[in-house]
Amino acid sequence: MKKLLLFLICLISYNTYAQNISFTFVNARNTNDGVDDYYEADIYIASDTDFIVGSGQLYFNYNTEAFGENVHASGNFSMETPTGCILDTSFGGGFLEAYNLFIVNDNISSRVSTSFQQNASINAFNVSGVASNVTSTPTHLYSIKIKYNDVTKDPNVSFEIGGTFLDQFYTACGPTSGSNSPDCTNHPGTQITGDSYDSTGASLFSDVNWTGASSAFWSITSNWNTSAIPSTSNNVTIPDVANDPILNTGNLSVNDLTIDSGADLTVDVNGALTVNGDLNNSGTIALTASASNSSVFIVEGSASGQVTFQQNGLLANQWNVITAPVSGQSIKDFAENAANDIRINNTVSPSRYAIAYYDDSNADGAKWVYYTTTDLSSGTLTFELGKSYAISRATDGSVSFTGTIETSDVTETVAADQWNAIGNPYTAYMPINENSGANFIQDNFAKFDSSFVAVYTWDATQNKYTAQTLADAESKLAPGQGFFIRTTTGVGNVAFNKVQRGLDVSGGASTRLVTTNSNxxxxxxxxxxxxxxxxxxxxxxxxxxxxxxxxxxxxxxxxxxxxxxxxxxxxxxxxxxxxxxxxxxxxxxxxxxxxxxxxxxxxxxxxxxxxxxxxxxxxxxxxxxxxxxxxxxxxxxxxxxxxxxxxxxxxxxxxAKVLSTDDEIINNETVSIFKSTKSEITITGVTSNANVKVYSILGKEVTSTTIEANQTSKINLNNLSSGIYIVKLQSETSEVSKKIILE
Known part of the structure; x- marks a missing residue:
């Protein structure tokens, strides 16, 4: 039988409100305090409507073989509120705790409930500048910790999603001003009735090691110690062995990824790897891109170590607008790297490299500013993340950037009311438009000049920059792809959102810029x-x-x-x-x-x-x-x-209507239609009364009149603008069509 806590029963004044509120497990792990083993996990909350949470109750199922029965009564379960989570919120330097009454109850032998109550009114939140603590971005609510009876057993922890256990969360009650104590009777909150639960994050991660026993290819099962290709439930380690792994196909995911010193990982142009946890890189990671394809590498957690991104397919003496999708690459080292074969102009002093940034405030012909040997003498300048550069090789080949990859949102500084050369800062594709409305243009809509709300990318077939817009079907920017935008007045930056990192449009083999057209x-x-x-x-x-x-x-x-x-x-x-x-x-x-x-x-x-x-x-x-x-x-x-x-x-x-512009005489009667002045036509040779109509070239009737038989008739067309017109004459015996041009 379900136990309802007293404080929830007493909240009789609450209204109900249907919205999508979701709960997920994050960072599930096994820990040990030196004596006992524990299962720990963080509980995250998100909502499609922002709000301040007031009170709530969640239920958890678990495996009794791992933890025993009635984990609350046995003292094996605790509800944790670590620093920074929502339930750890306090005001006045810790004087007022925002939440209290953290209650744990056994519900049945394999289910436990946790609950909390509001201790501060909406006024306390508002005075402290908290407009909401639950948004569409999943946020840490609190954590759970369960002591093992048998750590060798699967914990099988999950949310209870039965109908009678739903809808136990409420928005904060008031008052909205004055008192810091909640008054849920006179200023009630709202019961939220749109719960959803995802327990996939509650699973523990197992360790998988690369052996390279058979070959260098990631997707060969015999190259792994488990004889299975790793998945999102695995922490993967790449040791220093004879065959370094190459991921050359597929869109794969792992949890944590560790690359030991001396080990290499290559993600080829048709490969994509997502690290849902952390990257610990003491070796080498190589990413590659061609003129049409690009590898994808995404890290959701923290990332250590360096990554090398190589852009292939560059032609000799041709300019390419490229961005470095890594941080820390020295421009001097890049320019002097023989493998990059950057052109240098020694006919000027100081010598000038074929590497330039864009400054729209300069005069025409001087907007690209080239780096000189003097600029790079100290070696301190590095390529700026999110900024693009014009680069040219002396021979056909590639260029490489080495640095740390970006795992957070990126804010790129731009000049207001000017053209700016910027670029995709991630080693993944970024949506220009569409993507269910979550894209670069929509995120920065108000920052564009209203006549230039678009991303301008180079089109080699047209030999010019062409626009990708909200009017187009979905298109994405490849890693390393530079582009132009035109900003409006008062703008200082544009934003790149990390959650939009992904594959190309098709979700399969990568393409640098893919669009479809249904316009x-x-x-x-x-x-x-x-x-x-x-x-x-x-x-x-x-x-x-x-x-x-x-x-x-x-x-x-x-x-x-x-x-x-x-x-x-x-x-x-x-x-x-x-x-x-x-x-x-x-x-x-x-x-x-x-x-x-x-x-x-x-x-x-x-x-x-x-x-x-x-x-x-x-x-x-x-x-x-x-x-x-x-x-x-x-x-x-x-x-x-x-x-x-x-x-x-x-x-x-x-x-939508076709008019013939050819002179056409249907019968043998000779009828003459000609322009007698700039705005007048004369008709002769008509032996019976006739109707004359004048049409524009697009088929619209602009004038109509009747003329008499055996007369020379003149029709004034002063009211018509210049252009091509069709004169049609029809009588009992004649039908004539004639093209005229009014100047």
Whole structure:
């Protein structure tokens, strides 16, 4: 029968509130005090709604073979409140304990309950600046300790999750001001009714040792002393043996990882290893990345020792924007490492290395600041975690960074209202967008310039920096990947969240930047020589014709060949690589297009559509030549006589209806339709009364009139803007379609 504690029975004024509150075991371990063996574990609490916990009660099942029966009555169980846990909270230098009445009761012979009560009112918490002590981040509530009768038996400790044992936690009662003593009758808290329990962390970890008896591959069972591949329940040790392990495939996890002196561990480009506990590294850990793949190495606990990250696939004399995903790498040692083969310019004084950081406050052409032999003379400068650098080798090959890996959140200093070159600080992938809303852009949304809410990564196929945005499907940054962001005014830093470390998008073999596309959009491209660049027009139910921060995204600029669009309404200063527009009446929206191209070049326009109606047609208007070209029928080629660098010449029109622009005479009657002035057409040769309609190139009727037989008829079109129009004449005996251009 369930024992309800008196203080819970008395709390008759509590309300109930359903929210998700979870309990987990953390750091389960066996300990020994020199005489007896004990099982110990920390109890963590989290909630999807922040609150101050008032009182609570938890029940634990256990193996009586390990601990005996009725562990409270036998004195084998204790409820611990170590320093720093929630139940250890006190105010006034320890004068007022926040919680008391720590009660333990046997419930049955193999189940014990623990409970506590609030000793301080909400007022005491508020005065001390505590707005909540339970959040979405799991936090140490208290600990348990059970003395073994037989340490060789499995403890099998777990939460009791039976229905009658749920919902025993309450938010703190008041008052909210004045008294520091809780008054749960007049100022009740709330009973929380959404409990969930995870007992997986209660399991003890067993030790597994690498032997390398068969080969160097991690995933071969005969290479381990247990003849099994280690898992999250194992503490793994890599000793100094003949065959050092290589993890070359799979996403694997262990608890603690110890690497002895003289031992090496390699995580290859298709391998991923998560250390849920601590890393104790006295040997060497090597991580590798290629142009398309990267190894992943995550440590959830503490990490000691050094890791080497090697970026492969760099081409001679090519610049790469890279970040060091480790701390402590000397820039001098990196530059002088012969294996890195960093270019050096000895024609200037002091000599200049092909290693540079970005400073947007400098003039154009001087924004990349190169390190010189004078800068690096002392060897004290190190690569900054979370900052990216332009680096160039003299030959094809790789570069390596050696240092300690980061296991905590990273705050990177940035310059306000400028472009900043930063980078992924972790040896794991980081989400740019999506990821259920937990991603770099969303975390730092308010810190972006509203016209540039995006991460800009280098696209070698376009030879420019392209935007990854909230409008795109999920994409992630690889370890070592540098990128640009544009900040707004008053911003001093951006944040990287450690809990977002993970694999690539697919969760399988690593790729440096993976995206999928389910947008309704038009991708307009221009090509010249071997380079092709693109801009995108996205359509949605929520977009507007003005600036939609995070969905209208500015162009990075600086490329010799480029294409972009201008907003339909509002911001006229910025150029946009992505523009989001309302999908309603999309065929009536005309988009100004900007082009950057060198004089004498031939550029070819092309278009791709995604999820637009199948009968849609995309027309490119060229105001210089007074032409409209249906890009859905093929490309449009322009020879650039003078350098292009701006908008105003080209416009994109979208139509869901196709109009023929060819002259067409249906019968043998000779009807003449011609432009007699800049804004007037003349019609002759009609032998019966006829109806004349004028349509825009996109199929919209703009004027209609009736003309008489055997007359010369003039139709004034002063009210129409310049562009291409279709004149359609229909009589009893004739049907004529004629294209005209109004200038």
């Amino acid at each position: 309704t959009e038009i991708k307009l491209s221009i090509a010249s020589d071997a380079t092709k660049v693109s801009t995108r027009i996205l359509y949605s139910e929520t977009a507007t014709k003005g600036l939609d921060a995070g969905y209208d995204v500015g162009n990075f600029g600086g490329a010799d060949l480029d294409v972009y669009s201008k907003l339909i309404e509002g911001n006229t200063e910025d150029n946009f690589t992505i523009q989001s527009l309302p999908i309603s009446n999309y065929e009536e929206i005309i988009v100004p297009v900007g082009v950057v191209a060198e004089a004498g070049k031939e550029i070819v326009f092309s278009v791709e559509m995604n999820n637009l109606p199948s009968d849609s047609n995309i027309y490119l208007e060229d105001k210089l030549t007074n032409t409209y070209t249906d890009l859905t029928e093929g490309g449009f080629t322009v020879k650039v006589e003078e350098k292009l660098n701006g908008a105003g010449r080209f416009y994109l029109h979208t139509s």
